[in-house]
Ligand SMILES: Nc1ncnc2c1ncn2[C@@H]1O[C@H](COP(=O)(O)OP(=O)(O)OP(=O)(O)O)[C@@H](O)[C@H]1O
């Protein structure tokens with residue numbers, strides 16, 4: 001039976017879990033040093049849930065997402081332990097040579113760099129059509145099916161605020177702007193009608209109006225189709241706008257998780273408070289911190305004990321000596337901080 005975040009689970013909850021990551025640890029090994037990019041990560045996503053993974057640059061978000069998608073390159077990646085379950089079955093191999101090369105049906109990822117998802121030598125129409133054919137949604141030799149597929153593609157691009165979709169589908173990826181390519185990559189993932197989509201920084205290249213439209217479209221698709229979403233972002237406000245729950249990541253570790261309202265209104269981990277305090281005032285009533293200092297850690301040299309302790313105004317001796325485990329507080333809010341043991 002699947003279990004979640006160290007809690008006792010009943011089978012009902014387990015059956016409505018679409019994704020579970022258990023104690024996942026990943027190292028990147030180079031000739032003269034290693035970095036632990038994901039450190040005993042536990043996350044789960046329920047069917048129909050929208051979950052955010054938030055953290056500063058270099059905290060390991062993309063590495064975690066790429067591992068779930070089974071697309072990590074080895075070298076440099078090494079799987080040091082942990083398992084992944086999707087839709088009731090184990091899909092653990094996280095390195096690209098080991099995972100089935102066609103991927104896992106129903107699990108799609110939109111990469112931070114959209115060109116990674118797009119084939120440079122195919123027109124937009126052909127690659128979107130081909131991806132729909134690959135999962136049986138369009139029949140190659142059936143003209144009606146192909147024409148319906150093209151209609152669905154144009155409709156989806158329109159929903160993603162792309163003007164003149166009929167012209168855009170004739171273009172090659174290099175002929176499009178970065179923001180446009182990002183939306184084509186999102187369309188590619190959504191048109192396959194997956195059960196779970198992982199979107200890595202989906203709003204980064206988009207202007208504010210298109211961002212808002214995209215988040216609304218994702219929410220609507222979620223309620224219409226029961227799609228589950230993981231939104232990876234360095235911007236807590238993006239996660240707060242769309243996600244039901246949020247995981248906060250620091251130096252490869254999940255340091256806090258909980259319902260979005262709890263994370264925003266009642267953050268427990270000092271790092272979550274730091275992220276909130278960097279949002280312009282007036283956005284949320286984030287509690288001010290006495291002082292916040294320092295930069296994200298060098299992953300080659302993560303501080304002993306709690307990795308956040310050198311920046312934490314509340315740190316005491318123990319924080320420099322041992323790593324806090326996740327303590328589960330009320331409303332299933334989890335926090336890895338000795339202040340809450
Ligand atoms: N292919 C690679 N080779 C070497 N180091 C890498 C590689 N990919 C990631 N890293 C390092 O691993 C750490 C985690 O990177 P990752 O891309 O997972 O973080 P991230 O949270 O997604 O950051 P960002 O917000 O900048 O996208 C960083 O220190 C990064 O420099």
Ligand SMILES: [Mg+2]
Pocket residue numbers: 061062063112200
């Ligand atoms: Mg990233």
